[in-house]
Amino acid sequence: MSSDLFAKLAARLGPKGHSTDAATIAPHLVEWRDKLRGETPFLAMPASTEEVSDVVRLCAEAGVSITPQGGNTGLVGGQIPMGEVLLSTKRLNRIRAIDAVDDSLIVEAGVVLTAVQQAARDADRLFPLSLGSEGTATIGGLVSTNAGGVHVLRYGMMRDLVLGLEAVLPDGRVFAGLRTLRKDNTGYDLKQLFIGAEGTLGIVTAASLRLFPRPREHIVALAAVPSPERALELLHRAKAGTGSLSAFEVMNRLSVALTVKNVPNIRDPMPEATLLALLEFESAASEGLREAVEGVLSDALGAGEAENALIAENETQARAFWALRESISAGHRPEGAQTSHDVSVPVSRTPAFLLKADAAMRAIYPPARIVAFGHMGDGNFHYTLMQAEGADPKEFPGEALSSAVHETAHALGGSISAEHGIGVMRLADFARFKAPATIALMRSVKAALDPKGVMNPRVLAP
Ligand SMILES: Cc1cc2nc3c(=O)[nH]c(=O)nc-3n(C[C@H](O)[C@H](O)[C@H](O)COP(=O)(O)OP(=O)(O)OC[C@H]3O[C@@H](n4cnc5c(N)ncnc54)[C@H](O)[C@@H]3O)c2cc1C
Numbered sequence: 001m002s003s004d005l006f007a008k009l010a011a012r013l014g015p016k017g018h019s020t021d022a023a024t025i026a027p028h029l030v031e032w033r034d035k036l037r038g039e040t041p042f043l044a045m046p047a048s049t050e051e052v053s054d055v056v057r058l059c060a061e062a063g064v065s066i067t068p069q070g071g072n073t074g075l076v077g078g079q080i081p082m083g084e085v086l087l088s089t090k091r092l093n094r095i096r097a098i099d100a101v102d103d104s105l106i107v108e109a110g111v112v113l114t115a116v117q118q119a120a121r122d123a124d125r126l127f128p129l130s131l132g133s134e135g136t137a138t139i140g141g142l143v144s145t146n147a148g149g150v151h152v153l154r155y156g157m158m159r160d161l162v163l164g165l166e167a168v169l170p171d172g173r174v175f176a177g178l179r180t181l182r183k184d185n186t187g188y189d190l191k192q193l194f195i196g197a198e199g200t201l202g203i204v205t206a207a208s209l210r211l212f213p214r215p216r217e218h219i220v221a222l223a224a225v226p227s228p229e230r231a232l233e234l235l236h237r238a239k240a241g242t243g244s245l246s247a248f249e250v251m252n253r254l255s256v257a258l259t260v261k262n263v264p265n266i267r268d269p270m271p272e273a274t275l276l277a278l279l280e281f282e283s284a285a286s287e288g289l290r291e292a293v294e295g296v297l298s299d300a301l302g303a304g305e306a307e308n309a310l311i312a313e314n315e316t317q318a319r320a321f322w323a324l325r326e327s328i329s330a331g332h333r334p335e336g337a338q339t340s341h342d343v344s345v346p347v348s349r350t351p352a353f354l355l356k357a358d359a360a361m362r363a364i365y366p367p368a369r370i371v372a373f374g375h376m377g378d379g380n381f382h383y384t385l386m387q388a389e390g391a392d393p394k395e396f397p398g399e400a401l402s403s404a405v406h407e408t409a410h411a412l413g414g415s416i417s418a419e420h421g422i423g424v425m426r427l428a429d430f431a432r433f434k435a436p437a438t439i440a441l442m443r444s445v446k447a448a449l450d451p452k453g454v455m456n457p458r459v460l461a462p
Contacts, residue, residue: 005062006042009085012054017091019043028088031080032073033333035425038080040067047091049166049174049205056203057172059085060454067456068199070110070141073133075342076423078198078459079141089140092205098123103211104163104180109140109204116209125211128155128246132326140204146196148419150280150325153377154246155212157419158195164208165191170201170450180208193445198421199456201449215282217289220318221297224273224308225250228351228376231277234305235347235377238279241296244289247280248377249325255371259324259331266327267320270308277306277376278325328373329382335369337387337396343409344418347379353412354381360404361385365397380418406433422460430461 010018019025020042029038044066046052059066067081069088089110096106100123107116113134120127129142131149141147143165147158155161164179177191194204225231231250238245253274260268270276283289290311297309312318332338345353354372361368367388374382383405387396406416410433422430431439442461 002041002062002064005058005064008058009042009044009055012058013044013046013051017045017047017051019045025086028069028072028086029080031077033075036077036080038067038082038086040081040084040086042085044085044087045091046087046089049092049168052087052092052168052203052205053172053174055085055087056168056170056454060171060452063452065454065457066203068140068144068203070138070144071112071133071136073137074141074145074423075420076417076425078145078421078423078456080424082458084457087203089138089203089205092140095119096206098211099180100125100211102180104208105211106178106180106206106208107139108206109143110138113137113139113142120211121214123211124214126214127161127209128212129158129161132329139207139209143195143204143207144197144199145421146419148375148378148380150247150249150375152375152380153248154282159192161210162191162195162207163210165194165204166206167191167194167202167204170452170454174205175202178206178208193449196421198423198460200446200460202455213284215284216286217281217283218318219281219289219293220312220321221279221281221293222269222310222312222321223277223279223297223300223306224270225275225277225306226304228275228354230305231275231376232347232351233303234277234279234300237300237303237305238281238293238296241299242281242283242289242292244281244283244292245279245377246282247278247375249278249374250376251276251278251325251328251373252371254369255328255331255373256324258335258371259327262331262334263327266324266331268324269310269321273308276324278321325373328371332371332384332386335386336389336391337393337398338384339396339398339402340382340384341402341405341409341416342374342380342382342418342420343405343414343416344378344380345409345412345414347377349412349414350376350379350381353408353414356412357383357405357408360408361401364400364404367391368401375418378418379414403429424458427462 092108092110369386
């Protein structure tokens with residue numbers, strides 16, 4: 001049965017469009033932190049929407065499931081196949097159109113985010129999504145995980161940046177929704193179904209994206225902040241005082257110390273700070289921003305919201321400030337047993353989250369080393385617990401700590417997954433914290449679109 005299917009797929013896709021060679025397939029099977037290793041009998045690499053449609057239709061007819069994969073940077077394992085056909089979008093790699101008057105760009109699913117940013121720049125526009133994996137993550141993956149990143153504060157998540165989508169449905173039909181309209185109230189906004197669906201409702205083959213004016217002024221600053229409460233005050237002062245805040249990231253002391261220790265060429269400009277805030281401002285106007293930012297930081301110092309503040313004097317220094325923030329994951333990875341989280345709470349409750357979560361961790365495992373960093377301006381922390389230095393990794397109570405982190409976020413009205421999704425790694429806590437009626441509704445949508453369970457059947461709400 002399957003060999004008949006694979007012969008049909010191979011004939012349709014040609015030699016460049018498929019592989020059954022173990023060495024070619026191998027890199028697609030390993031999750032980037034090596035937390036999962038998958039398997040697949042067949043790698044499909046279609047180069048057009050028509051080819052994707054035929055692959056899906058043939059698989060559906062044969063009763064064989066598909067795992068879609070873009071750049072394989074997902075952090076919850078939804079892109080790693082466990083026996084399914086693996087469909088890589090890497091050959092769907094064209095920018096189909098860019099229209100500076102419409103402020104829109106139409107791009108295929110396999111195009112890497114940095115290429116989209118560059119295409120926008122070439123047209124004197126901005127595509128604002130930005131995240132640590134931007135050199136590898138693809139538009140299809142970013143849409144399917146509703147990715148966030150560092151500019152959500154100003155521009156929203158991927159969902160807010162998508163004007164239209166083209167997607168192949170689980171029976172091979174094509175949802176042709178590649179529009180660039182700003183307004184269209186003609187019924188259900190069906191493209192939204194595919195955004196954040198993690199490949200469970202179809203394969204995104206292309207997206208039309210929203211572009212913005214390119215900033216003329218761009219300022220990056222670091223502030224030493226005495227407490228999370230003060231960080232919130234600084235956040236609001238910076239928003240209101242400039243109208244131009246595009247990122248507000250925080251890093252606790254341990255996150256910075258481990259990054260300086262473990263990542264080459266990273267410097268800590270404020271070793272005395274208990275909490276560091278990185279602020280980025282951008283403005284489409286060509287002057288006036290620097291004065292506004294200086295005013296905000298000077299007032300923040302006077303009000304005790306910051307104990308020290310530095311504005312990057314040039315692009316090299318701005319990049320160095322960002323490099324510190326972006327290297328934090330690499331900074332704590334070598335530190336032994338650990339468990340990481342991507343939680344969100346209402347912005348007003350971010351100080352309460354840190355207070356309660358830290359206390360809960362110490363109650364379960366007093367020597368826990370706590371790394372807290374991330375997108376505080378969006379209420380989103382990446383919160384990692386690590387074993388005590390030199391301790392036996394086997395004695396690290398990762399599951400109990402994880403459970404308590406999620407309980408704490410949930411009790412504050414938060415989410416157990418702010419931007420990475422559920423995939424296969426967060427299934428248990430998804431079932432625990434999502435309302436049963438919501439899960440039932442999600443399963444109804446899945447059953448309506450994919451009654452045979454062709455698309456990523458182990459992922460999200462199986
Ligand atoms: C260093 C690093 C930093 C990161 N920082 C952030 C961050 O700040 N914010 C954030 O949100 N995420 C972040 N991520 C997570 C990750 O980059 C995003 O989830 C990204 O959107 C995944 O894109 P991808 O192309 O690699 O998708 P993959 O990993 O290949 O797939 C992710 C999911 O989407 C599905 N999928 C992929 N392509 C398609 C398609 N065309 N149609 C249907 N389904 C598809 C897969 O089946 C899987 O379920 C980070 C990851 C790394 C490694």
